[in-house]
Amino acid sequence: MIDNITIGNVVNSLVPISRFNKGEANKIFEEVKETGFKIVLKNNTPACILLTPEVYDELMETVENYRLLVEAEKRIEKAKSEDFVSADEVMNELGIKSADLDNDDVEIG
Template identity: 55%
Template structure:
């Protein structure tokens, strides 16, 4: 996300009273055009409106970050003596490479 200039931030502010005046549809259209609106109540930010695509992108970024930090923590705490090879794991569970080759896998 890019940083907002002071002018851009001022232009993105929407008084909550506009919702009371029946302007919700117009405000939502503005969000689609500009990307973000800051709803202000008593001169303080009350909420931030963003488009569904921006929200989805933010949630994906957050999820990726959480997965990255989990992987980083696991790598920092790894004990090489506790690792077992792929081959040993397959033997332990009675799985062969032919078993794996016969499985359809769909990765998103």
């Protein structure tokens, strides 16, 4: 839902706080449900952003994925070849043979 945010969407999402004072909260929440977000203005300055739970979850997942990416990049940057262990070494250490894996389905994702 946040992938298709445009300047037009942002301009149309501006909500003066006075609308809440006029009893329009339910209508504003319905608009948030339809559009995904609204920006509440107080004295013509953004005071808060209202998001649907789905958009919030999507944003939090994006932030977490970015943090994981940054951590992975730091680790890769600091890694030395002696830090790595081959799959064969791991399988040997754990007593696993290639034949043991032939009939096992592994799902990654």
